[in-house]
Amino acid sequence: MATPIQMPSLSPTMKEGKIVKWLKKEGDKVSSGEAIAECETDKSNLEIEAYDDGYLLKIVVPEGEMATVGAPIAFLGAKGEKVDGGGGAKAAAPAAPKAEAPKPAAAPAPAAPAPAAQPAAAGGGGDGIPVVMPALSPTMTEGKLVKWLKKEGDKVSSGQAIAEVETDKSNLEVEAYDDGVLARIVVQEGQMAKVGAPIAFLAGKGGAKAAAPAQAPAPAAPKAATPAPAQAPAPAPKAAAPVSTPGGRVRASPLAKRMARDRGLDLSQVQGSGPLGRIVKSDIEKALTQAPAAAAAKAPAAAAAAPGVRPEPKSVPVTTMRKVIAQRMAEVKPGVPHFYLSVDVEMDAALKIREEAKALESKVSVNDIIVKASAMALRRYPKMNVSLHGDTILHFETVDVGIAVAIEDGLITPIIRDADKKGLSAISAEARDLAERARKRGLKPHEYTGGSLTVSNLGMYGIDSFIAVINPPQAAILAVGSVSDKVVVRDGQMVVRKLMTVTLSGDHRVIDGAIGAEYLRELKALLEHPMRLLF
């Protein structure tokens, strides 16, 4: 019997992966352990291996398309064996989206008439090559189409940028993965699309076929495409039931509700396959891979206030970045048990370094010195250089420090890699470059992912001290206040010193208070005796 090859989980955070390249073609012989495809995860490109011997009967996820972890991407079996319909018995469930009837006409999105036709087209069934919304950052679940760089009818070649997309972190370009003609744009500028959903269709070399899906609003599935071959047993889900009951209540399993909540998915837009239309895990997984920008189009029309009436507050849709910040902060505060430690640091010596650097025409900020010191302290206290991922603790071999940069609509934390090994002027130059590009939303994903600790400095706003929220999956954050003259007692004498309060927020699941305290003591010593930064 044909067995499915599933999208493997190749990183701790991976939920789905994109097939970059098939290394085997249908009909090829495959042996266990052999690499059959190259896959792009949220972190890197990796090879997928076969776990059995056999023949590659059918490829169900074409190059350039996404698949959720666990979903079949191909089928393996005996030579010449048939994989029917969406891939045979076992395939029916995950492959169903392709063969299944599109959403009933009731499905919303008046602004985008296209979605109804998408599932058929997305299957790569010959109506055009879908260009899907790529996952451009580890936390990205949807993106806003900022600008189309090509228009319908334009020729595009593989690797060419065709659109600009705003993710939760930055603006990035979407590239075409095939040659052809941009036949149809389905997500308009300003609209959102879920990761994995088609945003346009390319016509293949001929160019003619792609016109078809454009005006195919027909909700009825072509009869021929009906799944569930006669011997297909259990896995084929039942025909999609109505989304909600007449009362408007959405039925969903507790697990499906949790998944939808975690991924910011609107359950009313998901088709349930359980009894009475109950939405279950597989429906959520399906929705995440194929759902076109469902509720995105509902622009809140600001009603003009009648004279004499107090104006209602103006509602502005949140940007992608703000939405992700909101979600993650709501998750991290109750989810990650924080502990806080504060210490006053005498910065007189450190400030002198800055003055000396200035004399050498090297721009070093207080923050650069703090970054360097925090990195060196991390190197000395490796128990701080960790991150919790499920049931495992990652102990980092490198010291990568994030710097919190406030930008127009939120906050981003680019990473200074190997900050313990870099000199102050290198850190300074890198920090300035990263901050500048962050403000223009020009950072690449690898520039703001990873790291175990962030330095967040509000000293320039005159804030004396504050408590910062950890930026997951990092395990600690340093909140740095302003440097100001304070009276302190030294040897029984009142003296004036430049004091700065640093507050460490630690993830108490992986870092204990004593470790945090030792770390802060080391940081304080490094800053108060900056000569030590050289050793």
Place this chain on the structure above:
Amino acid sequence: MAELMYREALNQALAEEMERDANVFLIGEEVGRYQGAFKVSQGLLDKFGSARIIDAPISELGFTGLGVGAAMVGLRPVVEMMTWNFAILAMDQIVNNAAKLRHMSGGQLRCPIVFRGPGGAGGRLSSQHSQALEANYAHFPGLKVIAPATPADAKGLLKSAIRDENPVIMIEGERLYALKGEVPEGEHIVPIGKADVKREGKDVSLITWSRMYYFCEEAAKQLEAEGISVEILDLRTLRPLDEEAILATVRKTNRAVVVEEGWPLAGVGAQVVDIIQSKAFDDLDAPVVRVTGLDVNMSYAANLENAIQPDAPKIIAAVKKVLYREGA
């Protein structure tokens, strides 16, 4: 590893523990000269003599009480019930004395005693001899309850039970005594309170114990042929329940079926379902389904006896129900 019958594994555990500790003795009806009603004590009388393998008259309340008294003064009795159905006569000694001695004496008295014997139905013995009574004992604080499915677990758990400082109820599968399986020789201990994933799977968890495990295996094999991957968790210990293992399997598969031989009302399975719904609610993709014996007295007629008990087809139907594939 030697392949032993379930009864031989129990016999080995008893012999090894009696050799190890002179305070261990066995008492029960026909355990000596007749070599045990189910031949669990075969050969032990010759080996250990009538002072330690004690034939008791038909007097469950009496010899159970003797065992409890002996445990109070420092011995480690193993009390064999010819079947758990007869132990109902000794309920007062088990529940009112053994289970409560430590509590009632403010911790001054211990009661290291094992009550063991066969339970469950099968073999046309009708309603007074065919009861799965584990829920009764699991109900009482002060008792531990174990119910192994395999010969290896039977040996390992009995050794743990004999060494335990508290009263342990060991319910053996009456229909399992002749079943063979690999059993590690010598010091093989299965800790009380630890469940065992007997089969790894990803679509649904079957949570069960004792003889029902074999029906679950049969069902899992058939379901696998249909592309449904089944995980089987054998609880082995019913009190204390291994909550961690129950939650882990449910969090893995998101769907669960609990299979038990006893009656549905207030069964051990009901407690398992409560643990799941209260602690893993957000991991559930479907309501948990229970497969239990029917809520009637056991019939004598073989066809009715079978109809009353869980079996593979009933388990398969339940799995399809939790997977929303009824009628598939």
